[in-house]
Amino acid sequence: MRSKTFVMAAALALADSAALADVAGKPPTMQQVLDASKPGDWRVPDPENTLYLDLAAGRVVIELAPTFAPLHAANIRRLAHEHYFDGLAILRVQDNFVTQWGDPEADNKDKARSLGSASKTLASEFERTIVGAPSFTRLPDGDVYAPQVGFSNGLPTARDPKAGKTWLAHCYGMVGAGRDNGVETGSGAELYVVIGQSPRQLDRNIALVGRVVQGMELLASLPRGTAPLGFYEKPGQRLPIRSIRLASDVPASERTPLEIFRTDTPAFGALTEARRNRSDDWYKVKAGHIDVCSVPIPVRKPPALAKP
Amino acid sequence: MRSKTFVMAAALALADSAALADVAGKPPTMQQVLDASKPGDWRVPDPENTLYLDLAAGRVVIELAPTFAPLHAANIRRLAHEHYFDGLAILRVQDNFVTQWGDPEADNKDKARSLGSASKTLASEFERTIVGAPSFTRLPDGDVYAPQVGFSNGLPTARDPKAGKTWLAHCYGMVGAGRDNGVETGSGAELYVVIGQSPRQLDRNIALVGRVVQGMELLASLPRGTAPLGFYEKPGQRLPIRSIRLASDVPASERTPLEIFRTDTPAFGALTEARRNRSDDWYKVKAGHIDVCSVPIPVRKPPALAKP
Numbered sequence: 001m002r003s004k005t006f007v008m009a010a011a012l013a014l015a016d017s018a019a020l021a022d023v024a025g026k027p028p029t030m031q032q033v034l035d036a037s038k039p040g041d042w043r044v045p046d047p048e049n050t051l052y053l054d055l056a057a058g059r060v061v062i063e064l065a066p067t068f069a070p071l072h073a074a075n076i077r078r079l080a081h082e083h084y085f086d087g088l089a090i091l092r093v094q095d096n097f098v099t100q101w102g103d104p105e106a107d108n109k110d111k112a113r114s115l116g117s118a119s120k121t122l123a124s125e126f127e128r129t130i131v132g133a134p135s136f137t138r139l140p141d142g143d144v145y146a147p148q149v150g151f152s153n154g155l156p157t158a159r160d161p162k163a164g165k166t167w168l169a170h171c172y173g174m175v176g177a178g179r180d181n182g183v184e185t186g187s188g189a190e191l192y193v194v195i196g197q198s199p200r201q202l203d204r205n206i207a208l209v210g211r212v213v214q215g216m217e218l219l220a221s222l223p224r225g226t227a228p229l230g231f232y233e234k235p236g237q238r239l240p241i242r243s244i245r246l247a248s249d250v251p252a253s254e255r256t257p258l259e260i261f262r263t264d265t266p267a268f269g270a271l272t273e274a275r276r277n278r279s280d281d282w283y284k285v286k287a288g289h290i291d292v293c294s295v296p297i298p299v300r301k302p303p304a305l306a307k308p
Numbered sequence: 309m310r311s312k313t314f315v316m317a318a319a320l321a322l323a324d325s326a327a328l329a330d331v332a333g334k335p336p337t338m339q340q341v342l343d344a345s346k347p348g349d350w351r352v353p354d355p356e357n358t359l360y361l362d363l364a365a366g367r368v369v370i371e372l373a374p375t376f377a378p379l380h381a382a383n384i385r386r387l388a389h390e391h392y393f394d395g396l397a398i399l400r401v402q403d404n405f406v407t408q409w410g411d412p413e414a415d416n417k418d419k420a421r422s423l424g425s426a427s428k429t430l431a432s433e434f435e436r437t438i439v440g441a442p443s444f445t446r447l448p449d450g451d452v453y454a455p456q457v458g459f460s461n462g463l464p465t466a467r468d469p470k471a472g473k474t475w476l477a478h479c480y481g482m483v484g485a486g487r488d489n490g491v492e493t494g495s496g497a498e499l500y501v502v503i504g505q506s507p508r509q510l511d512r513n514i515a516l517v518g519r520v521v522q523g524m525e526l527l528a529s530l531p532r533g534t535a536p537l538g539f540y541e542k543p544g545q546r547l548p549i550r551s552i553r554l555a556s557d558v559p560a561s562e563r564t565p566l567e568i569f570r571t572d573t574p575a576f577g578a579l580t581e582a583r584r585n586r587s588d589d590w591y592k593v594k595a596g597h598i599d600v601c602s603v604p605i606p607v608r609k610p611p612a613l614a615k616p
Contacts, residue, residue: 095525096480126593141452144599172404172505181590196528197480197506197602201586201595217403217532220504224525278509282489285434287509291452294505 026279033270034261034298041267042259042300043154045213047247049073051080052256053215054242060215061256062175065208067134067153068168069125072177072209075118076188077246082116084189085244090222094230096196099219100178101241102189115189124183125207127167130159135264136166139272141289145200149292151263155211156292158203168208171198171293173216176208195220198293213260213299257305261298271298334587341578342569342606349575350567350608351462353521355555357381359388360564361409361523362550363398368523369564370483373516375442375461376476377433380485380517383426384496385554390424392497393552398530402538404504407527408486409549410497423497432491433515435475438467443572444474447580449597453477453508457600459571463519464600466511476516479506479601483518503528506601521568521607565613569606579606 028036045063053060066073079085085101092100105111130136136159138150146158149169156169168174175193179186186207193212212219222239225232232238247255262268272295277286300306336344353371361368374381387393393409400408413419438444444467446458454466457477464477476482483501487494494515501520520527530547533540540546555563570576580603585594608614 093529095528142450143452144449145595145597183592196504199602200599201583201591201602203595204593205591220403221401221529221531223529275509283509283513284491285512287453287511289453291508294507294509 027277028270028274029279030271030274030296030298033267033274034300037261037267039303041262041265043262044259044302045247047255048077049210050247051076051210052243052245052247052250053085054244055218055239056242057218058215059256060218061213061258062210063154063213063260064210065153065155065168068128068155068157068166069177069207069209071119071122072125072186072188072207075122076177076191076209078118079115079189080244080246081249082118083243084113084116084118085241087243088113088241089238090219090241091225091238092192092229092231093195093222093224095224097194097199097230098192099195099222100190100192102178102191104235104238106190115187118187118189120187121185122177122187122207124186126183126204127165130161130164130166133166137263137268139290139292139295141276141291143292145203151268151292151295151297154260154263154297156295158292167204169198169292170194170200170202170208172196173212174208175210175212176202176206179206193219213297214256214258257302259300259302261300263297271296335585336578336582337587338579338582338604338606341575341582342608345569345575347611349570349573351570352567352610353555355563356385357518358555359384359518360551360553360555360558361393362552363526363547364550365526366523367564368526369521369566370518371462371521371568372518373461373463373476376436376463376465376474377485377515377517379427379430380433380494380496380515383430384485384499384517386426387423387497388552388554389557390426391551392421392424392426393549395551396421396549397546398527398549399533399546400500400537400539401503401530401532403532405502405507405538406500407503407530408498408500410486410499412543412546414498423495426495426497428495429493430485430495430515432494434491434512435473438469438472438474441474445571445576447598447600447603449584449599451600453511459576459600459603459605462568462571462605464603466600475512477506477600478502478508478510478516480504481520481524482516483520484510484514484516487514501527521605522564522566565610567608567610569608571605579604 049064051062064073088103090101103113134152136150136152143149148159156171158169159166172194177186177188178190227233276290357372359370372381396411398409411421442461444458444460451457456467464479466477467474480502485494485496486498535541584598
């Protein structure tokens with residue numbers, strides 16, 4: 001590691017904790033917060049709500065969000081269970097916007113793949129009532145787009161208490177269900193993931209259905225499409241999807257064990273504070289603020305499986 | 309174009325203006341603003357402050373920011389003029405953060421390439437006085453990090469009127485000069501570009517020196533490095549830089565002609581408004597707001613050179 005010259009983002013280096021251990025008397029860094037975390041600060045995602053998107057280059061793990069998009073999550077579970085996505089393709093990569101996948105023949109009645117027992121359209125699910133929503137950890141620094149922002153169930157969310165509504169926020173790594181012009185035209189058969197600056201104008205206009213918790217780099221580093229909207233111009237440019245499976249449909253030996261940092265704990269508050277005000281020496285001016293899409297939600301191998 | 313199913317981001321489709329032409333009586337879309345623009349709404353970047361970063365895959369065009377980082381811009385011009393960068397490499401691609409390039413041997417006294425007549429370190433240039441700064445087009449929706457945000461000379465900027473300071477904002481595509489732990493240790497010999505959610509915590513901590521105005525996808529779609537901080541683990545993974553030249557050092561026939569949308573005009577105000585409130589039918593809830601890193605700054609071929 002060329003730490004001398006390239007110290008720029010040392011605070012981000014999860015692998016680099018030794019270098020930060022001597023910062024005595026200062027507020028903890030994110031790494032120190034994680035090092036001090038307890039087993040209860042982490043959670044294991046439900047295999048029934050975890051998708052494995054397998055590409056030739058590796059596996060992308062997506063956690064679904066049934067508390068915000070229950071109909072979409074159920075439909076996507078059904079599609080995955082019935083192997084709908086296997087052999088479909090990544091069709092679109094628009095720089096600084098989204099990577100999108102689905103059936104290249106979806107618009108061709110004669111060639112489109114059947115959705116099986118899944119629904120072809122669903123009610124909108126762009127927002128939900130605050131009443132009954134999972135607990136909300138509010139961020140202190142406000143937001144350009146919504147009255148309140150924070151985290152619910154490990155997902156970036158926005159809120160309008162006056163309207164009594166809450167919704168998922170379009171941050172990097174969030175996964176949504178494409179739709180046609182009508183609000184009830186999505187099904188989850190066509191999905192996209194945010195790969196750039198958070199396109200918050202999409203909030204409340206389309207159903208976010210989950211978040212990539214591992215393997216995001218596989219979807220963000222793809223060649224950009226050169227047709228309008230970033231679609232690949234030629235069929236041969238599309239990237240095949242080997243399969244999308246529910247973790248619960250995969251034998252235990254083929255699952256990807258991981259734990260996700262909880263967002264409803266004092267430890268998460270400490271992590272947020274460590275990112276609002278970086279305490280390592282490289283930072284000369286502390287930001288003193290953070291936006292909802294810049295708060296990391298760490299993921300780790302379960303300690304029992306991690307190398308000593 | 310599979311417009312029926314994939315209408316999600318039609319408002320972004322610069323190539324798709326025909327589809328939007330019938331939105332009579334509504335506020336204009338961004339495309340309509342651009343279609344109605346006059347020659348004076350565009351500017352030609354100064355060849356003396358334009359860099360061509362040439363990779364095997366194509367050319368990245370960077371506009372330097374001498375009004376915010378004059379010492380760095382001058383040093384980078386000198387480095388480019390003396391062919392310092394030619395044959396160096398992209399060393400680091402950290403997902404959702406930065407792509408960085410420079411001399412792989414920079415830390416090795418015996419092997420590091422000479423900076424020639426350029427300075428090895430420079431004064432900081434992380435912010436500047438508002439007095440004497442170029443004109444500022446302020447955005448109306450506020451910011452999580454700074455008292456004011458907007459655009460100066462086509463660059464996203466932040467301001468603190470009480471402190472009398474202004475600085476460039478770390479948005480997607482912004483280019484900065486890596487530094488060591490001391491504030492005066494950067495030179496511009498090692499550069500990075502933002503490829504993900506805007507890392508605004510870097511603002512006022514490092515010198516931003518310009519912005520990628522074309523070819524950003526070439527730097528954003530690279531394989532992510534797997535060593536700490538996203539460095540490539542093996543030398544063979546590094547991506548060679550053919551050359552970085554000043555446009556003014558390149559024969560006219562090899563230059564990339566382009567025009568950039570001005571950010572100090574009524575037309576830019578109309579563009580911003582078109583993005584704050586999208587008028588095409590796909591959007592059911594208008595955001596009503598925009599953050600400084602989500603405002604596009606369009607670039608085009610000079611009309612005389614564009615296909616009819």
